Amino acid sequence: MAERSILDVTGGHVNVDSTGSEVKASLKKEVIPGQCCIPPPFCDYQGLGTEETWNSMPVYITTPKSPTSSAVLIISDIYGWQVPQTRLLADKIAAAGHYVVVPDFMENDFFGSSDPNDEYAGLPEYLARHSMSKAIAEAKEILRKVQAMGFNSIGGAGFCWGTKILVSLLKGDTPLAAAIMCHPSFITNDEMKEVKVPLVVLGAEIDIVTAAAQVMEYGAILHDNAAIVGSESYVKIYKGADHGWTTRYNLNDVEARNRAETAHEEIIAWFKNRLSNPTAAL
Numbered sequence: 001m002a003e004r005s006i007l008d009v010t011g012g013h014v015n016v017d018s019t020g021s022e023v024k025a026s027l028k029k030e031v032i033p034g035q036c037c038i039p040p041p042f043c044d045y046q047g048l049g050t051e052e053t054w055n056s057m058p059v060y061i062t063t064p065k066s067p068t069s070s071a072v073l074i075i076s077d078i079y080g081w082q083v084p085q086t087r088l089l090a091d092k093i094a095a096a097g098h099y100v101v102v103p104d105f106m107e108n109d110f111f112g113s114s115d116p117n118d119e120y121a122g123l124p125e126y127l128a129r130h131s132m133s134k135a136i137a138e139a140k141e142i143l144r145k146v147q148a149m150g151f152n153s154i155g156g157a158g159f160c161w162g163t164k165i166l167v168s169l170l171k172g173d174t175p176l177a178a179a180i181m182c183h184p185s186f187i188t189n190d191e192m193k194e195v196k197v198p199l200v201v202l203g204a205e206i207d208i209v210t211a212a213a214q215v216m217e218y219g220a221i222l223h224d225n226a227a228i229v230g231s232e233s234y235v236k237i238y239k240g241a242d243h244g245w246t247t248r249y250n251l252n253d254v255e256a257r258n259r260a261e262t263a264h265e266e267i268i269a270w271f272k273n274r275l276s277n278p279t280a281a282l
Contacts, residue, residue, distance in 0.1 A: 038242075043085055044084070048062055054103070059101050060082075060101070060102040062091050062102075064095060064096075071099040071101065072101075075139065078111040080106050082110075127161075136169070160243070167194075172197065178270065178271065183204050183244055184201060184218075189221060200270050205238060205241055207242070
């Protein structure tokens with residue numbers, strides 16, 4: 001794939017209000033680099049964790065081999081909690097010393113285009129079907145449960161659609177002590193200004209949904225609010241990366257896999273530095 005500056009990429013976008021109740025789309029049919037709704041390629045990774053049900057919601061749970069006081073909530077993209085690449089990352093975070101929970105916020109209804117010639121076909125209706133306000137309330141309930149289980153240092157990781165849920169959990173009214181967003185979607189500058197928790201944002205150089213320039217605006221906001229979010233908060237653009245590169249990569253593509261694994265290492269390092277008492281990486 002030839003490299004393209006994100007500033008030269010044009011294409012569709014989806015506008016969603018803060019509750020997800022209004023969805024408007026202006027989308028191109030052709031698939032070009034940086035699009036959001038490219039499904040993850042096949043991966044036969046089975047996962048090391050277990051599936052449970054919490055208050056009627058399916059969750060994937062993966063744990064470290066040694067006791068820990070820290071936990072991480074992963075909020076996936078619209079392809080859901082069962083994506084092998086997402087579970088692989090969850091298992092890596094667990095191996096680094098954290099109890100990890102990956103909920104099914106999509107109610108076993110994962111996005112798939114209704115038109116083979118248009119990756120975005122049906123997306124506005126899909127997003128309208130899945131209330132963000134409902135997912136935010138469910139995430140808060142999960143965080144309360146994790147805290148009640150005895151985990152006193154909790155982090156959050158959001159991916160694409162999941163970052164929109166995550167940003168609403170960073171206002172200082174949840175147990176989250178640190179967070180990281182990868183290839184964010186739909187987040188406004190005003191929402192970023194409300195963040196009160198140490199935060200990292202990893203963006204893609206090639207991203208139609210959230211351009212690199214927009215990610216840098218998030219960085220300026222975090223810098224201006226360093227007294228609240230901490231001077232360690234930062235943003236980073238991954239050169240050559242497309243939207244979704246951390247959880248929708250082909251494990252047989254060495255370049256894509258290396259780029260994803262570099263991001264995974266950055267995620268793990270962030271939680272190691274920000275969450276207290278993790279066990280040693282295994």
